[in-house]
Amino acid sequence: MTNLTPVHFFSHGSTMMLGEPSDSADYWKRAGDEALAHKFKGVIMMGAHWDALGDRIEVATNPKPGKSPVAYVHPSKYVDYELNPDLETADRCISMLADAGFDVSGNPSFDWIHDTYLILIRMFPNGCPPTVLISMNARFDPHFHMTVGEALRPLRKEGYLLIGSGGAVHNLYRNNWMPMLRFSDNFAQERPPEPWALEFRQAVEDVISHNSGPTLRRAMTRLMKHPLYREAHATDDHFMAAMFVAGAAGDEEDEGVCGELKAETWELTNMCNSQFTIGSWPRTLASAA
Numbered sequence: 361m362t363n364l365t366p367v368h369f370f371s372h373g374s375t376m377m378l379g380e381p382s383d384s385a386d387y388w389k390r391a392g393d394e395a396l397a398h399k400f401k402g403v404i405m406m407g408a409h410w411d412a413l414g415d416r417i418e419v420a421t422n423p424k425p426g427k428s429p430v431a432y433v434h435p436s437k438y439v440d441y442e443l444n445p446d447l448e449t450a451d452r453c454i455s456m457l458a459d460a461g462f463d464v465s466g467n468p469s470f471d472w473i474h475d476t477y478l479i480l481i482r483m484f485p486n487g488c489p490p491t492v493l494i495s496m497n498a499r500f501d502p503h504f505h506m507t508v509g510e511a512l513r514p515l516r517k518e519g520y521l522l523i524g525s526g527g528a529v530h531n532l533y534r535n536n537w538m539p540m541l542r543f544s545d546n547f548a549q550e551r552p553p554e555p556w557a558l559e560f561r562q563a564v565e566d567v568i569s570h571n572s573g574p575t576l577r578r579a580m581t582r583l584m585k586h587p588l589y590r591e592a593h594a595t596d597d598h599f600m601a602a603m604f605v606a607g608a609a610g611d612e613e614d615e616g617v618c619g620e621l622k623a624e625t626w627e628l629t630n631m632c633n634s635q636f637t638i639g640s641w642p643r644t645l646a647s648a649a
Contacts, residue, residue, distance in 0.1 A: 364516045365400065366640050367609040369568070369602050370479055371527045371633035372408070373625065376546040378478045379433040385482050387623035387635050392483030398641045401519040402446050402490035404453065404512055406505070407475035408526040408598040411496040417457060417508065419450050420493040421466030428473045432544065441481050443472055446490035449520070453492055453512060460511035467495070475525050494604075500596035502581045502603045509607025522608045526601030528564045528634035529557050531594045535628035546627045553630050560592035561632040564602075565621050568636050573615030576638075580606040609638040 368391060370384075377385065412418045425443050429435075450466060457464040472493065480488050494512070497504055509522070516522060534557070539548030553561075563586055567579040580602055583589060593599050609619070619638035626632055 363642065364613070364639055365519060365521050367516070367605050367638045368521070368523045369605040369619070369636040369638075370523060370525050371530065371635060372475050372478050372525045373527070373627050373631060373633040374432070374540070374546055375430045375474055375478070376432050376540065376544075377625070377627070377633065378430060378474065378481060379437050380546060382547070382625045383623045384625040384633050384635050388479060388482040389485070391622075391637065394641060395489075395521050396484070399519070400489070400521050402449060402492070403480070403521050403523060404449070404492045404494065404515055405476050405479070405523045405525060406494045406496065406508070406601050406604040407473060408496070408601055409473040409475045410470065410493070411498040411500075411597065413498050415463050415497070417462050417464045417497050418467040418470070418495040419454050419457070419464065420445060420470045420472070421447055421450050421468045422470050423447060426471040427477060428471055430474045430478070432540065438477065438481060441477065442488060443477060444488040444490055446492050449490065450492045453494065456514070457508065457511050460507065462508070462511070479523065479525050496597065496600045500600055502584055502600070505600045505603035506577055506581070506607035506610070509604040509609075510611070513608045513611060516608065522605070524601030524605040527593075527598035527631070529561050529592045529630065529632035530598040531592055531630065533594050534591065534630050536630065537628060540628060547625070549626060549629060551629065553626060553632070556588045556591040557630040557632060560586060560588045561634065563588075564634060568619035568638070569621060570618060572618045573612050574610055576614070577606045577610035605638065614639070
C-alpha cells in the first residue's frame with residue numbers, strides 16, 4: 361500500500377456546506393493540506409449531479425468551464441474561484457475507461473456543478489488543483505460505477521487523489537427545510553434524526569470501517585438492498601460516488617486497509633454528511649520524524 365494514495369468518499373450535503381463552517385469542512389481542508397504536502401498530481405472526481413444517458417459515461421473536457429450557481433450561498437464564496445481542468449489527464453481517463461470496455465467520450469461543454477467545486481474550494485481554498493471530472497451513468501447500476509473506479513484505480517499509484525462526492529444519507533424529500541428557508545440555518549436540529557436515517561448512517565459506517573479489498577465492493581453493493589436504503593436515498597445518484605470509491609479502493613491489493621470516518625455533519629435534521637477516507641499517504645522520512 362505504500363505507493364497508493366488514499367481515496368475519499370465525501371458527503372457534500374446541501375449547498376450551504378460551502379457557506380457555513382462545519383467539522384466536515386474542517387476535515388476537507390485537512391485532507392487537501394495533506395495532499396498538497398505530499399505533492400500530489402491532481403484530483404479525479406465523480407460527483408452526484410452529472411450523469412450520461414444510455415450506456416455512456418463522459419469525462420469533462422471543457423477548457424474554460426463555468427460554474428452552476430449555488431443556492432443559499434453568497435456568490436463571493438465561489439464566483440472568483442478559478443477552476444483548473446486537467447485536459448491531458450482527462451484524455452488519459454478516457455483511454456483507460458475505453459480500454460476497460462466503457463462507451464466513453466469527452467464532453468467539451470460541461471460546466472461544473474457545486475457537488476464537485478464545493479469540495480475543491482473547501483479542500484484547496486488557495487487554488488484549484490488539476491482536476492478531472494467523471495460523469496455517472498443515468499441507469500445508476502452500482503456494479504457499473506464500481507468498475508469505473510476500478511478502471512481508474514491505477515492512477516492512485518501515480519499520485520492522483522480519487523474522490524467520490526455524494527452522500528451517506530441524502531433524501532431531500534425527508535429533510536426538514538424550514539429552519540434553512542426561514543433562518544438560513546442548515547444545522548438547526550430541533551429534533552433528533554429519524555430512526556431510518558440513524559440506522560442507515562450506521563450501516564454505511566460499518567461497511568466502510570469493517571471491510572477491505574473485494575469484500576468492501578461486495579458490502580457496498582449490498583447496502584443498496586438494505587431495507588432502509590430507499591428511505592435514506594430517494595434517488596440513487598448520491599450513492600454512486602460510494603460505488604466509484606469502492607471500485608478505486610477495493611482491489612485485492614487493498615485488503616487489510618479499511619476506511620475511517622473522519623468527520624460528520626448532520627443537516628436539515630435527516631441528512632447525514634459523513635466523510636470517509638480509505639488508506640493514507642505514503643510515509644516519508646519527514647512524516648516519520
